[in-house]
Amino acid sequence: xxxxxxxxxxxxxxxxxxxxxxxxxxxxxxxxxxxxxxxxxxxxxxxxxxxxxxxxxxxxxxxxxxxxxxxxxxxxxxxxxxxxxxxxxxxxxxxxxxxxxxxxxxxxxxxxxxxxxxxxxxxxxxxxxxxxxxxxxxxxxxxxxxxxxxxxxxxxxxxxxxxxxxxxxxxxxxxxxxxxxxxxxxxxxxxxxxxxxxxxxxxxxxxxxxxxxxxxxxxxxxxxxxxxxxxxxxxxxxxxxxxxxxxxxxxxxxxxxxxxxxxxxxxxxxxxxxxxxxxxxxxxxxxxxxxxxxxxxxxxxxxxxxxxxxxxxxxxxxxxxxxxxxxxxxxxxxxxxxxxxxxx
Numbered sequence: 387x388x389x390x391x392x393x394x395x396x397x398x399x400x401x402x403x404x405x406x407x408x409x410x411x412x413x414x415x416x417x418x419x420x421x422x423x424x425x426x427x428x429x430x431x432x433x434x435x436x437x438x439x440x441x442x443x444x445x446x447x448x449x450x451x452x453x454x455x456x457x458x459x460x461x462x463x464x465x466x467x468x469x470x471x472x473x474x475x476x477x478x479x480x481x482x483x484x485x486x487x488x489x490x491x492x493x494x495x496x497x498x499x500x501x502x503x504x505x506x507x508x509x510x511x512x513x514x515x516x517x518x519x520x521x522x523x524x525x526x527x528x529x530x531x532x533x534x535x536x537x538x539x540x541x542x543x544x545x546x547x548x549x550x551x552x553x554x555x556x557x558x559x560x561x562x563x564x565x566x567x568x569x570x571x572x573x574x575x576x577x578x579x580x581x582x583x584x585x586x587x588x589x590x591x592x593x594x595x596x597x598x599x600x601x602x603x604x605x606x607x608x609x610x611x612x613x614x615x616x617x618x619x620x621x622x623x624x625x626x627x628x629x630x631x632x633x634x635x636x637x638x639x640x641x642x643x644x645x646x647x648x649x650x651x652x653x654x655x656x657x658x659x660x661x662x663x664x665x666x667x668x669x670x671x672x673x674x675x676x677x678x679x680x681x682x683x684x685x686x687x688x689x690x691x692x693x694x695x696x697x698x699x700x701x702x703x704x705x706x707x708x709x710x711x712x713x714x715x716x717x718x719x720x721x722x723x724x725x726x727x728x729x730x
Contacts, residue, residue, distance in 0.1 A: 400492075400493075404458070408423045408438075411710060428452060462495065462550075490510050491520045495553055523562065525557070531707070547677065552651055571678055595617065604638075671695035680698075
C-alpha cells in the first residue's frame with residue numbers, strides 16, 4: 387500500500403498530523419509514510435536521535451540522557467519545537483522535492499482554536515512547507531476518506547476516534563452542519579487501563595503495555611467468548627516485577643468511562659442535528675473511523691444506545707489521510723473545504 391519512489395513524487399502533500407501517528411499522502415502517488423508521532427531527544431543538546439517507529443520502541447526503555455516525546459496531545463501541538471523537527475524529518479524522509487518547497491494540506495481537529503491552527507501552519511512552514519499551509523477539518527477529511535457523499539443535500543454523520551480526540555460531525559452539501567470535538571481518544575483508553583490496574587492490583591504498567599492490553603482485550607460490549615490474559619508490571623508495594631491475570635470483563639470495566647464519554651458526544655451531536663438531517667442519518671447510519679473505531683463491540687454499543695445503525699468505515703485507520711489526499715487530488719472541487727483559499 388505504501389510506496390516510496392522519489393522519482394515519481396509530486397510537490398503537493400497531505401498530512402494527517404495525529405496524536406498517535408503521522409501519515410503523509412503525496413499527490414499522484416498515494417500514502418507514502420505512516421509513522422508514530424514520537425521523537426527521541428538527546429537531553430544534552432536537544433538533537434533528535436530517533437523519530438517515528440524507532441523512537442516509539444524506546445518508550446519506557448530510554449536511558450537518562452534520552453527523552454522520548456510525543457509532541458502532540460489531544461490532537462494539538464503540545465511541543466512546537468519537537469513537532470517541527472518531527473515534520474521536517476518526515477518530509478525529508480519521503481524526499482518530496484529536492485528543488486522547491488512542497489505545498490501542504492494538513493488536517494486538524496474541528497474544535498481547535500485559531501492559535502492552535504496557526505501553530506500547525508507555522509510548524510509545517512518551519513519544517514519546509516510552502517506558504518501558506520492549508521488546513522482541512524478532521525471529520526470532513528474522515529468522511530471523504532470513508533466514501534461518504536459529503537456534497538449531497540443529505541445528512542451524513544461521521545465519528546472519528548483518534549489518539550487524542552473524538553470528532554463527531556454532521557455533514558451536508560459539502561459543509562459541517564454541526565460538530566463536536568471531545569478530548570477523549572485512544573490515549574484516554576490507555577490511561578484508563580493503567581489507572582484500573584494500578585487501583586485494583588497495585589501494579590504499575592507502562593503505556594505500551596496498556597495499549598497492547600487494549601488491542602488484545604479491549605471491548606465496549608460483552609464478547610461471545612471472554613478471555614483471561616497475564617499482564618506484567620511493577621508491584622507498587624514491593625517495587626519488584628509482578629504479573630497478574632486480568633479478564634476481558636475487567637478491561638471493559640476499565641474502559642467504561644471513556645467509552646461512555648464517546649457515546650455521550652454522539653448523543654449530543656444527534657440532539658443538535660436538524661430533524662431532516664436526523665432522518666437521513668437514521669436511514670444512512672453513523673460511520674465510525676479512526677483507530678478507536680476498532681475497539682471490539684463499540685459499533686454495537688453505539689447502535690444500542692442511539693437507536694441508529696452504526697457501520698465501520700472501509701479503512702478506519704486510514705480514512706483521514708485518504709480523505710485529505712482526495713481533497714488534495716481534487717483541488718478545484720474541494721477548495722471550499724479548506725481553511726485557506728484554494729490553491730492558485
